[in-house]
Amino acid sequence: MTIRKALKKDVPFIVEMIADDELGRLRENYKDPLPKEYYNAFENIAADSNEELMVMENDKGKIIATLQLSFIRYLTYQGGIRAQIEAVRIHNEHRGKGLGKIFFEWAINRAKIRGAHVVQLTTDKKRPKALRFYEKLGFKASHEGMKLHLS
Template sequence: MKFRKATSENVQAIVEMIADDPLGSKRENYTIPLPKTYYDAFERIDADPNQELIVVENDIGQVIAVFQMTFIPYLTYQGGIRAQIEGVRVHKDHRGLGIGKTIFHWAIQRAKERNAHVLQLTTDKKRPDAIRFYESLGFNASHEGMKMHF
């Protein structure tokens, strides 16, 4: 497997994976051609040095997974850096092969390379399998997260 920064040519494959689950299918607009909003979002992410949209390719160059890492500088922890991983998706044809575990091992190493002192994530409470998976990797629900959607 090869990990690399996503390019605009990968946006369609990324959105397809994001939209391919019960929750994503309700909030995404995966149509061909993709709405311009996805490409605009990609440009904003790509231009921000604290954002890394990463794709994982198999041996034949097919994008089989995606995730986004955000590096958040802040004043607590003596000016520490918090790494956040979101949007982790593995293509439906490649699930159950240990790719998710490999992604998190890579992400933990990348967070350390960027001098982050913590790697955090959020997951929907409607995803109990994902919660068990994250717990098996050593994540713990140490905080209660809250959101306000607009």
């Protein structure tokens, strides 16, 4: 397995994985050709030193997982850094094989290297399997999260 930063050519594979579940199908627009908004977003992410869009490849070079790691500097915790993990997906053919755990261990270690004092994530309450997975990794539901969708 190889974990690396995503490249522009990886965007269709990443979006395909993000769209491949009951919630992703409702909000994504995966088609060929892929809408330019995804490439525009990729360019912005790639240009931001506090964003790391990552992929995991198998031994044949096929992308089998993705996640985005964001580093957020703030004034509390004496100017601390929070690492936020988002958009985690394991390709449906590769789920249940321990790849998620490997990817999260990598992300947690990366957060430590970047000086983060906490790693956080959100998960939709409609994904109970994901919640159990994160709890097994040591994540705690310590805060109540809220969202306000603007569109």
